[in-house]
Amino acid sequence: MYWENYYLPETVEEVLKHLKDSNGNARIMAGGTDLMILVKNGIVKTREIVDVCNVKELNCIKEEGSLIRVGALTTHTQLAESELLKKKVKVLAKAASKVGSPQIRNAGTIGGNVVNAHSAADTAVALTALNAKARIQGAEGELEKPVSELYVEAGKSFVDPTKEIITEFVFDVPGENEATAFMRHAKRKALALPILNLALWLKTNSDKSMIEDVRIALGPMDYKPLRALETENILKGQPLTEKTIKEAQETIVKEIKPRDSFQGGASYKIEMAKVFLARAIVEAVSDLGGKIDG
Amino acid sequence: MGKKQLNLNVNGKPYELYVEPDKKLVEVIREEVGLTGTKIGCNNGECGACTILLEGEPVASCMMPAFKAHGKNIVTVEGLGTAQNLHPLQKSFLAYGAVQCGFCTPGMLISAKALLDKNLNPTELDIRQSISGNLCRCTGYKKIVDAVQGAAAELRGEKEVKWPVTTEDDIVGSSVTRVDGIPKVTGESKFANDYFFPNMAYAKTLFSAHPHALIKNIDTSKAQALDGVIGVYTSKDVPGPNIVGIMPHIKDTPVLAGDKVRCYGDAVALVVAESAEIAEEALSLIDVEYEPLPGVFTVEDAIKEDAPKVHEGGNLLLHRKMYRGDVEKGFSEAAVIVEDNFKTRMNEHAYIEPEAGVALFEGGVLKVYTITQGAHYHRGEIAVNLNLPVSKVRVIQTTTGGGFGGKIDVSLQVLVALAAFKTGRPVKMAYSREESMINSTKRHPYYMHYKIGARSDGKLTAVQAEIYGDTGAYSSHGPGVLTRTAASIIGPYEVDNIKADAYCVYTNNPQAGAMRAFGSPQASIAYEALMDELAQKLGISAVEIRRINGYRKGSVIPTGQVLTDGVGFMETFEKVVEKSEFNR
Numbered sequence: 001m002y003w004e005n006y007y008l009p010e011t012v013e014e015v016l017k018h019l020k021d022s023n024g025n026a027r028i029m030a031g032g033t034d035l036m037i038l039v040k041n042g043i044v045k046t047r048e049i050v051d052v053c054n055v056k057e058l059n060c061i062k063e064e065g066s067l068i069r070v071g072a073l074t075t076h077t078q079l080a081e082s083e084l085l086k087k088k089v090k091v092l093a094k095a096a097s098k099v100g101s102p103q104i105r106n107a108g109t110i111g112g113n114v115v116n117a118h119s120a121a122d123t124a125v126a127l128t129a130l131n132a133k134a135r136i137q138g139a140e141g142e143l144e145k146p147v148s149e150l151y152v153e154a155g156k157s158f159v160d161p162t163k164e165i166i167t168e169f170v171f172d173v174p175g176e177n178e179a180t181a182f183m184r185h186a187k188r189k190a191l192a193l194p195i196l197n198l199a200l201w202l203k204t205n206s207d208k209s210m211i212e213d214v215r216i217a218l219g220p221m222d223y224k225p226l227r228a229l230e231t232e233n234i235l236k237g238q239p240l241t242e243k244t245i246k247e248a249q250e251t252i253v254k255e256i257k258p259r260d261s262f263q264g265g266a267s268y269k270i271e272m273a274k275v276f277l278a279r280a281i282v283e284a285v286s287d288l289g290g291k292i293d294g
Numbered sequence: 295m296g297k298k299q300l301n302l303n304v305n306g307k308p309y310e311l312y313v314e315p316d317k318k319l320v321e322v323i324r325e326e327v328g329l330t331g332t333k334i335g336c337n338n339g340e341c342g343a344c345t346i347l348l349e350g351e352p353v354a355s356c357m358m359p360a361f362k363a364h365g366k367n368i369v370t371v372e373g374l375g376t377a378q379n380l381h382p383l384q385k386s387f388l389a390y391g392a393v394q395c396g397f398c399t400p401g402m403l404i405s406a407k408a409l410l411d412k413n414l415n416p417t418e419l420d421i422r423q424s425i426s427g428n429l430c431r432c433t434g435y436k437k438i439v440d441a442v443q444g445a446a447a448e449l450r451g452e453k454e455v456k457w458p459v460t461t462e463d464d465i466v467g468s469s470v471t472r473v474d475g476i477p478k479v480t481g482e483s484k485f486a487n488d489y490f491f492p493n494m495a496y497a498k499t500l501f502s503a504h505p506h507a508l509i510k511n512i513d514t515s516k517a518q519a520l521d522g523v524i525g526v527y528t529s530k531d532v533p534g535p536n537i538v539g540i541m542p543h544i545k546d547t548p549v550l551a552g553d554k555v556r557c558y559g560d561a562v563a564l565v566v567a568e569s570a571e572i573a574e575e576a577l578s579l580i581d582v583e584y585e586p587l588p589g590v591f592t593v594e595d596a597i598k599e600d601a602p603k604v605h606e607g608g609n610l611l612l613h614r615k616m617y618r619g620d621v622e623k624g625f626s627e628a629a630v631i632v633e634d635n636f637k638t639r640m641n642e643h644a645y646i647e648p649e650a651g652v653a654l655f656e657g658g659v660l661k662v663y664t665i666t667q668g669a670h671y672h673r674g675e676i677a678v679n680l681n682l683p684v685s686k687v688r689v690i691q692t693t694t695g696g697g698f699g700g701k702i703d704v705s706l707q708v709l710v711a712l713a714a715f716k717t718g719r720p721v722k723m724a725y726s727r728e729e730s731m732i733n734s735t736k737r738h739p740y741y742m743h744y745k746i747g748a749r750s751d752g753k754l755t756a757v758q759a760e761i762y763g764d765t766g767a768y769s770s771h772g773p774g775v776l777t778r779t780a781a782s783i784i785g786p787y788e789v790d791n792i793k794a795d796a797y798c799v800y801t802n803n804p805q806a807g808a809m810r811a812f813g814s815p816q817a818s819i820a821y822e823a824l825m826d827e828l829a830q831k832l833g834i835s836a837v838e839i840r841r842i843n844g845y846r847k848g849s850v851i852p853t854g855q856v857l858t859d860g861v862g863f864m865e866t867f868e869k870v871v872e873k874s875e876f877n878r
């Protein structure tokens with residue numbers, strides 16, 4: 001027996017009411033693609049399920065002024081197919097398009113991907129590079145917190161799905177000289193967790209000759225998507241040249257400390273990080289119409 | 295826990311059901327709605343056999359609570375077309391030969407339907423992506439992709455899929471539609487897990503907790519006491535000799551382990567209960583007292599003098615010699631000699647359908663509907679171990695979802711028969727993917743030492759090889775597999791002087807058995823690598839050295855047999871050279 005009760009509320013209010021009434025014995029389910037396995041393997045035990053799949057207000061991708069809002073219930077398929085994201089926030093559309101398989105993408109959501117707190121969760125890595133914030137609602141009210149601060153330890157989120165819900169993710173619309181890229185390598189093209197993924201957000205000066213600002217996130221490296229801060233610092237303010245990229249590659253090699261895993265060896269991951277870093281920069285810059293000087 | 299009302303619309307028909315809130319969608323579709331075309335291959339979202347359309351989108355119904363679909367529209371394979379009126383996709387899958395065992399087919403068809411519903415002009419990549427969540431272990435994907443293209447063309451109104459493929463008079467020399475094809479594309483085929491009988495009970499196996507241990511005691515009392523448990527059985531409850539094995543002279547595998555376990559895949563106890571969930575819970579209540587023994591996990595360790603013995607007779611099960619000519623002489627004639635060590639690893643067959651079976655008494659005959667590649671062998675083992683005359687046992691091979699050699703050995707057949715025999719009830723057993731992996735046979739891992747000599751003109755003069763096959767805890771086909779290796783020690787190449795020593799060795803690893811090509815692929819890893827090395831050293835091409843030595847009419851193989859008819863190697867080889875553009 002997995003659970004005794006199953007609720008299908010239609011509003012956030014009802015969700016919070018169920019969670020409160022159950023007093024820690026109920027848990028949110030979105031797509032269920034992580035939770036079903038956690039429950040089956042006895043890692044998560046819950047007496048009640050509050051399935052949020054019918055809370056329509058949480059399923060949306062909107063551009064509002066300088067912000068993009070992505071509802072926590074948006075599925076990977078919706079992210080991957082969103083014209084808005086494909087045009088302006090490639091990193092997120094592409095990350096979502098790489099998750100599992102069509103069946104998994106049709107059910108799995110961005111909220112679940114983040115709360116499951118896996119360090120290489122594809123959309124979570126992308127959101128980290130986008131510096132996205134999560135809006136969290138609980139009995140005590142609302143709270144906004146950067147995605148990068150939602151990790152307590154591997155597999156454990158700051159968000160407690162027995163008490164609160166992520167309603168949406170918010171980040172800045174990439175501006176005129178800003179572009180993103182996502183790189184991923186896995187043993188197979190479908191149904192395989194990443195050996196390595198890397199998300200990049202980058203801003204150049206107006207003539208696209210210099211990197212003004214940059215954010216790089218990678219998984220699986222740490223207990224959460226890793227920001228390569230030293231590498232970012234090396235890149236900031238530097239001209240877009242092969243030399244700059246080379247220096248950044250040398251830095252990232254020293255900065256990251258991946259582990260040997262079933263997916264791949266540490267030394268291999270380091271080599272791939274070097275390759276991905278260069279490819280991501282080249283892609284982002286060329287999307288902006290710029291190029292890397294020799 | 296109370297049942298709750300669940301409203302589903304399945305294939306256009308409304309259903310008002312009452313089910314437990316923790317039922318999975320796949321269970322409700324199969325057991326409550328009664329549509330068994332939707333399959334379970336992994337219960338982990340990984341294989342796609344359970345794919346259905348939920349509000350038009352393909353999803354894995356094994357990963358969904360049924361209530362997620364409350365009030366929603368579902369399409370299963372049964373909703374595509376009927377035998378009399380096949381959907382273009384169903385016709386096309388048959389016409390293009392995209393259906394083999396048929397276990398992946400319903401999910402595959404549903405994923406393809408989801409694609410064509412949105413896009414009637416798919417590229418090959420579109421198709422491959424649309425079925426990327428569906429694994430097929432038999433057909434490969436090429437024919438499936440072609441079949442989807444074929445169906446798309448018909449749906450665009452361009453070209454009808456040629457169907458039926460053949461009429462009765464032009465069967466010889468032409469492609470024919472497989473005899474069991476139509477039910478496989480409509481979802482009507484019955485695989486073992488698709489059988490349901492009134493009053494049916496469910497059985498589960500308790501597997502060993504150790505790879506090598508003595509069993510000191512098994513206390514089943516707590517499990518027996520659990521509400522809903524009908525019986526818990528151990529080795530003492532097996533009426534017959536409690537031993538099986540495909541090699542008639544080497545029966546070494548207990549049905550239920552008695553005094554000792556030799557691998558994790560050993561069955562230690564059997565629970566029969568009113569539901570699979572109760573049986574599962576009961577497993578955790580069985581107390582087995584083990585005395586762990588040191589194990590052997592590599593052939594190197596297993597053949598040492600003082601190695602722990604997996605079986606009383608020692609760890610060396612077979613030494614097969616294949617000697618011909620004079621290798622010393624052969625090597626002395628060689629201009630080049632190459633030599634190396636090789637190791638291959640264990641393979642799992644990973645048929646998409648895990649093991650399943652249902653046993654029941656009908657008119658005094660014990661009928662066992664089950665997956666099998668050896669119905670008569672299984673019948674014999676059931677009869678002997680239940681002390682029944684073979685005439686009182688009937689094994690019915692259900693549509694079998696892939697085997698590749700892995701469904702020849704006894705897996706759960708004797709257990710499910712025992713469960714029905716003891717309880718008098720129809721009993722079903724269905725292994726999960728994990729149980730299937732733990733219990734089923736594997737391809738033998740090999741340790742090989744090879745030495746091959748060739749003259750300066752490229753002609754092979756001698757081959758000497760020592761091969762160790764790890765058969766795991768039980769013999770299964772081990773001796774046969776190693777004998778086959780010895781006989782094809784140098785594959786399709788002719789050599790006059792041969793000395794091959796093949797050893798079959800017990801370890802505490804999972805039992806190895808039959809798998810496609812039965813001992814030949816492992817050896818090819820070694821000799822093909824060395825053929826390349828020889829060519830390199832002789833300064834001739836990798837193609838040339840194979841042309842010089844390949845089997846032709848009149849060639850003599852290691853056993854001394856002279857090949858007279860149907861020697862297709864050179865023809866095949868030249869085709870490969872051409873198609874692979876090897877010489878480009």
Ligand SMILES: Cc1cc2nc3c(=O)[nH]c(=O)nc-3n(C[C@H](O)[C@H](O)[C@H](O)COP(=O)(O)OP(=O)(O)OC[C@H]3O[C@@H](n4cnc5c(N)ncnc54)[C@H](O)[C@@H]3O)c2cc1C
Pocket residue numbers: 027028029030031032033034035036072073098099100101104107108109110111112113114115116120121122123159160161164165166167191192193194338339340
């Ligand atoms: C076969 C397979 C392949 C996969 N491949 C990939 C892959 O390639 N890349 C990848 O990143 N992931 C992969 N996954 C993991 C999984 O699909 C994703 O993490 C998915 O995004 C999880 O979302 P969900 O909606 O299904 O979450 P659920 O399973 O519903 O929930 C996951 C966790 O988050 C909580 N939760 C969900 N939504 C909220 C919310 N809004 N607020 C608060 N708590 C919430 C739940 O309580 C639970 O603890 C795969 C899974 C499977 C089964």
Ligand code: FES
Pocket residue numbers: 333334335336337338339340341342343344345354355356357
């Ligand atoms: S994906 Fe559902 S059974 Fe394999």
Ligand code: FES
Pocket residue numbers: 392393394395396397398399429430431432433646695696
């Ligand atoms: S036909 Fe696809 S798994 Fe057998």
